Amino acid sequence: MMEKVGVYICTGCDIDKLDIERLKNVAKEEFGIEAKIHPHLCSQEGVEMLKNDAAELDALVIAACSPRVKTALFTFDDKYVERASLREGVVWSHDIDEHAQELAEDYLRIAITKAQKAEKPEPYIEEVSKDILVVGGGVTGLTAALEVAKAGYKAHLVEKEAELGGWVAKYYKTLPVEPPYTRIEENPVFQLIDEVKSNGNIEVYTSAEIDSISGQPGMFDVVLNKDGEKVQFRVGGIVVATGWKPYDASALEELGYGKFADVVTNLEFEEMAKEGKILRKSDGSEAKNVVFIQCAGQRDENHLPYCSSVCCLVSLKQAKYVRELTNGNAFIIYKDMRTPGLWEDFYKEMQQDDGIFLTKGDIKEIKEEGGKLTVVVTNTLLGEDIAIKADLIVLATGMVSTLKGLYTVKEEFPDEKTVPYKHISEPHLIKSEEDVEVIKQAGHILNLQYRQGPELPTLKYGFPDSNYICFPYESRRLGIYAAGAVRAPMEIASCIEDAKGAALKAIQAVELVAEGKTTFPRTGDIDYPQFFLQRCTQCKRCTEECPFGALDEDEKGTPMPNPLRCRRCGICFGACPERIISFKTYSIDQMASAVKSIYVPDPNWDEGAEDKFRFIVFACENDALPALDMSALNGKKWSPLARIIPVRCLGSVNTVFIADALSKGIDGILLVGCKYGEDYQCHFIRGSELANRRMENVAETLERLMLEKERVQVVEISINEWDKITEIIDNFVNQIMEIGANPYKGF
Template identity: 50%
Template sequence: MDKKTGVYICTGCGIGDALDIEALSKVATKESKVPVCKTHAFFCGEEGVAQIKSDIANEGVNTVVIAGCSSRVNYDVFDFGPSIILERANLREQVIWCHPEDDEDTQMMAEDNLRMSLAKAAHIDIPEGYRVENMVKTILVVGGGLTGITAALEGAKAGYKTVLVEKNPVLGGWMNSLFKQAPLKAPYSDPEEVDIASRIQEAEANPDVTIYTGAEIKEIAGAPGMFDVTIEQNGSVIKERIGSVVLATGAVPYEAGKLEHLGYGKYANVITSQAFEELAKNGKIVRPGDGKEVQSIAFLQCAGSRDGNHLPYCSSVCCVESLKQATYLKEQNPEAAIYVFNKDIRTPGQYEKLYKRVQKDGAIFVRGDVTGITEDDDKNLLIEAADVLTGATIGTEGVDLVVLATGMVPTTAFGESLDAKSDDEEKEKEEKPQGDTIIRSNLLNLAYRQGPEMPTLKYGFSDSHFICFPYETRRTGIYAAGSVRAPMDALSSIEDATGAAMKAIQCIELSELGSAVHPRVGDLSFPSFAMQRCTQCKRCTVECPFGAINEDDKFNPLPNPTRCRRCGICMGACPERIISFKNYSVPMIGNMIKAIEVPEEDEEKPRIVVFACENDAIPALDMAGINRLKYNAWVRVIPVRCLGSMSLVWIADTLSKGIDGILLLGCKHGDDYQCHFIKGSELAETRLSKVAETLDRLSLESERVRMEQVSIMDYDQIPGILDGFAERLEELGPNPYKGF
């Protein structure tokens, strides 16, 4: 498109008092030859917005550069429609709020910010979203338990057809095995009748819910909006076209046979909480060993959970389930003796009221680790435990029955071994429950190059970004819900199912528009590949965290645009620079670097380019400004979608420009990852480690390039990071390429 650029410099919020606005205007009009350049006290106000809209309508301005506040604020105010290119130069949070007023260095910083924004705007083309052919809006729900039924119903209530697939002959899952359920409503002190039957009836009666029981997923191919799903039911094959998927296959109890130290398998009257539910359903709670009516009982909490030898995590529901089961025995025999051995009692939400009721009923809570269980001649069980606080040995006289509150293991932690063709990302060595090798469940059978099942977190739970958007997984359009995602009770599972269904709907609607899903909602761009230069190195397919790139029969990358999250990691991975977006590319950032003015060496004004992740680093920099934290004015901040999109060419361009240092600010990563694109920050760190040797070989100290991990809450560390790096650069001296 032929661009006509308008630059609008805001003087409000102290900008006009701190900066030479006339000099800023000359950067636009004299240096960049911008035809329209205006100032206003508050461009975010009604009058200021009207002025910009007037220039768009009457002057033909189609590229708007606003120099004022951060792009993270007033984004709704400065929305001029999809046909207008908009770029924001941050003069407020990252310049005047962090640096002294009427200062030469502050002015130079502001002018460079404007130059970089103009350079970026010059290389932006308006993206057109990828349009799915034969788009469908049906939601597939895998798993017919409480979570799956709820997700299917919520999707249908919102007006979307849903397909529910359950491997068992009947719906209901875990809830079918319960005598009563933990309370889902006030006063939360009394167990309730299990209501799964009514939920099943509601699903079966809903015309927008198609149910396949005794069925399994044989394959899911395609991408959001156009998944092709093959279902096998009783020997017949069914094909469904699907828009998005909710994985709700739940969890199973930890294998009690591995708890021999607690007497399971050795003594007939040591049973699991699941077996206790069966006893209660049968009408009278009796000992399995001899049929004697139970007069005393001991519940052993964390049986396999919070144990480094078994399940390291808390299984969330065990305490509440034991409290619920304690009421069964008290209703049968109010004089029964109840002991609850625990590390501590965890009753999330409103379940404290159930705990208080059981306390009031006379249950004795023993805070101690069970060290041994023996049996007397009458088959009564003797328990010894170490008191958590004192270390003293405590115990009970013989009890009739011991119930082990076993933990939960997600269904994603079981199944077939990894396909040998899976990439390195999927083969990474993760800690699995029960000491298992790396395994994948046979739940979705994805036709993805990256493997047939969902990536999992270190304990086998389905991958999700549990910090910022918990239902999102590494497979775009597939959302995890319920205890397959994290240990949770029924009430939490219902809420989780509703959230996942809403995310599945959002994905469908965004895919129809050609837009990205979280975290770049609204981005219509998608990567284009200059295939004539492709060397089939496979780095883009291997490093994409979302499985958005497969391969064709000639081993060329085969992108799936609706799987793409627009992170740009493929762009940073490509050594041939053949991948770009219409609004984000290697040349675009390169020209922003070139737009920076670098003072001569004798001026003693070093320059630092900060490549800052837009998800956490940019907000942290803004927060530093909001809190008026001061740091040196040598820095020039270039926002990037993700540090994983970093091209090593940018490092070469920056150093050859004579800039003295490069700082990469990215999201934190690790087991409890925060990187919004999962692997981006980690990949950037890996790539950077390979740059150090090259820099040293070129007589450029590798210390001139540094990476730091920050979260949005680390804003108070920003001055220390920037100033500490600046001090190190002063010790190293000027970039030897300065002036060339």
């Protein structure tokens, strides 16, 4: 409990349109606090006053602008600060009348209550390692290790093969990485290898695989199997740079692979070029006419549904090989020629070569006549079918993440083991010994000793899962960052940039966890969930629903927290039916008390109470709250009968909040959070989804209270839908007003 709470009301930015004296009276008469008024709390003078007062206080309530702005300005050492949004939340988004005044007074009540009910958080501090483990010795891994070392940290580079370099070491030349992006270049990987081997801050382990990784960020204990011997060390963060594997071309018999000797993959062609000769496999003669078939087994639901993004560029590069090594002709048959960004200049340069022929088209037939291959192409830009005599056919097969096919646990079925089919992306539940064998053959990469599975959770195409718009490199495991082609198909230049980003993320993570802080999206938060395990019923809701693997469990199902794995989303807090999980600054008592602090007019005593409905909007702090702020900034208005209460995530809303609100007489409750689904953007992965699932429990609560189910609704929006959120709130308010007031008012 915070005993010394100071209340400060700003009157700038039109806040003075409100009755400030009435706000002062709320603080004085209901909480016994003398509020201070200032015309501009964000001014140098205002901040100086706050700093001086903070020395004598446990917490500060700042009734001014949105809690999303001026956060650094209103941060005072280790003091708890609660913000009441009078600017965006009231004066910029409402007509100033009695309803708006009551709204402002409720926001002040909520803020003071939350400040009084908060406790001072203490960071979880342990002695941590700041070394970084880099898994994978290709271009991405080599770059990541070098960047870690250059920044003054030690890198442990693990490569399962006997030599460093990965697939790129097999390349003849590479795409341009420097302006003017028009000429293929010498392979850079060998210089990277030399730099890594000569760097004293990098420990290299080749012919090594990871037997296990246990612990948490800052304290990952790694066990390697190197040439049959165990090697152990501790690291703070991990960069996964295990790259890609080529799509299995044996599945492409319709394109002649495995049927005709002179049909090869782009990777096999690259190895030919590195030897300095482009020869037919069938008879060893020089290949003068080479046909490149794009999207071989890609953008096809029967194979890879996605585009691998680099294959068009690779075929253009390899067409140049044909011109340089054989002075022959190259024919590229494509669905769409994709050369994004500055690669367009490379494409244009290749178009100028008379020996490189490009056309859009579909492969109608590949046949062999007199020892020569013929490719029949239909739907061409020429308007007619064409037949090309080919010495060699090169299939542009796609890139598959090395994580695809590995055993992990799909969070939707946390108690079940899952395994993907060979050519289909979706996993299925393990039901036979044959499935178990598939898992064993798939091998492993990280072998995490996590309750929720040994590898990084992946999207349906086998790429490691993250919020791809907001947090590149992130995975669902704090302190572990994917980079390069393991997380998305990309060429060498992008892999190098990706490696640098992931290395910086890993360094940021170890520095933050050393201070007991978390990373995105609540960067710097030192608060973490506390468990009162004496009352735990081992229901396993918290361990199953945590999206980040922060909770292990013992043989009875009792949660075993790993605080440094935690992202402080509060999903476990929202999941617990016994309410034994709590944060110092986000507790059941604090949030329930904040709900109860809202003034609900009593029809038995308050004149006009029948017109004063009350609604609560639990707004996700990552999408819904900023969308509301943007609405206010753009002059949009919504019903003053709705009280916005920010929450860490919709998944952190415990059903007791709803029960308490309805029991108090709140007429309707709207939960607004991030979108979820195939293209989800929930910052905490599954929060909105879980909030929807928990509606079954809410429905039971409503039925028990004999209330209409429409009184509690869940809506998902994205941050850019600020122009819609006001309409959503108003429609909800109008719908409940038609149903009528909560019958519990006045009880």
